[in-house]
Amino acid sequence: MTLHLYDTASREVSEFKSLKPSQVSIYVCGATVQGPPHIGHVRSGVNFDILRRWLIKSGYDVTFIRNVTDIDDKILHTAKHDEMPWWAVAMKYERVFTAAYAELNIMPPTYEPRATGHITQMIELMQKLIDNGAAYAPGNGDVYLEVRKLKRYLTLSRQNIDDLQAAADADETNKKDVRDFALWKAAKPGDPSWPTPWGPGRPGWHLECSAMAHAYLGEKFDIHGGGLDLVFPHHENEIAQSEAAGYGFAQRWLHNAWVTQSGEKMSKSLGNSLQVNEILKSVRGIELRWYLGSAHYRSMLEYSPAALEESATNFRRIESFLKRATEIIGEKPTLQLGKEFRDAMNDDLAVPTALASISENLRLGNQAVTDNDKAAIAKNANEIRGALDVLGCDPFDPAFVQSGSSDLTPALDGAIKLALAERASARERKDFAASDAIRDGLADLGITIEDTAQGPRWSIN
RNA sequence: GGUCGGGUGGCCGAGAGGCGAGGCAAGGGACUGCAAAUCCCUCUACACGGGUUCAAAUCCCGUCCCGACCUCCA
DSSP, rough: OEEEEEEEETEEEEEEEOOTEEEEEEEEEOOOOOSSSSSHHHHHHHHHHHHHHHHHHHHHHEEEEEOBBBBBBBHHHHHHHHHHOOHHHHHHHHHHHHHHHHHHHHHOOOOOOOBGGGGGHHHHHHHHHHHHTTTTSSSSOOEEOOOOOOOSTTTTTOOOGGGGGOTTTTTEEEEEETTTTTEEOOOOSSOOOOOOOSEEEEEOOOHHHHHHHHHHHOOEEEEEEGGGGGIIIIIHHHHHHHHHOOOEEEEEEEEOEEEETTEEEEGGGGGGBBBHHHHTTTTHHHHHHHHHHHOOSSEEEEOHHHHHHHHHHHHHHHHHHHHHHHHSSOOOOOOOOOHHHHHHHHBBBHHHHHHHHHHHHHHHHHHHEEEEEHHHHHHHHHHHHHHHHHHTOTTTTEEEOOTTOOOOHHHHHHHHHHHHHHHOOOHHHHHHHHHHHHHHHHTTTTTEEEEHOOOOOOOOO
């Protein structure tokens, strides 16, 4: 089976064919850096990171662009409130986002352009749109796209333009039509601005993505991604601008669904308990990633602490098997993939189905450990590690290796082995009170002992 | 008002005309001195009412409920 992906525009899953052989270009709308990320933001990051890793694994050379929107109303509002320069606010939260992405092992984009670094490209695009009659500058410093002149509009969301509700704050005096949207916004006193032929101002939201996608990926590219809420207006308007400029733009649209809480979309009003930093106090980054990646990217993921904990438990079982297999085989598993896993991933990234294949590998692998069948242990461990690698959850990935512990491990191992030797001799003379005291003592220190066919092994909780 | 998703076992979550996804929890069993870990077994669900069909969780009609978007949200 070849890779098939959903396309929001056609509402169908279809075979993926890249524009250029063995190369894929992807543009994903990144964050507006106005505050720290919650787990919904990073779910989008994880979903598209899995897509990227799967494309790479499938042999593609992937160019992955994710922008940073570093100028917008909310950033300006926060700047005013916190008495900081707007650019300091943007940089502060951009760094928090970058750190969160890193904690979750989300690969850095090939290029990560900032909106304010591409004003030149935006002005060029606006000039083009004005020259060909698609956009107009009413003279007050604003620039609008004239949506009634478009050959086609609202093809992603399949809405009728006359059914749209006009914005509550629509400034009808400058727009030819209330549905026209701003490419550029005239400067307001005290706000940052950049000079243009139509007056000083700042970018409208939609313009930046069209300009940056064009700058880094050219007139047409393979995949455009983002959150479901961006379909309208953001992506519709990107399409409108880009097609009006004569660009082919995105060949396929992918949108990830929400993390919800109590059935509702996560938002700032629900508080900050779901910020990535808060969640990472209770689980590791690799476990949060496993949880966020485990649901299908187009399905809502209903968050609850219990669901997160359950998912983490499941991951630890898998991780524990891999470590044990490594001890028995004497080397780390290699990266292999089973057919069922491949087929699931090729079917529009059916991660939940792919996870079922990992569970089967785990069961067979554990059986093999009982039977001491090293070939079967290796096969299943290899396939599990290969699958985890695609999902960005390989426990052997240096991104997840915790610093500080490695230096002490040999010394600790030696000390625990001494205690285990005492326990073994106590057990031999049937002095179970003594042997259990050793085990309980270690348990109090957070060290769990398991008796296996290959002898006792220890792990830190 | 318009557009679009959903409702699946105790819980989480796939599937989309026939063949019990998977996980977590729970109960039973095997192994163990006892545990832990592991394996085996059990728990046969698809909002409601009609319809189509040899066959419906899946398709159609209707109803109820939940949610998203409708001009700067991942």
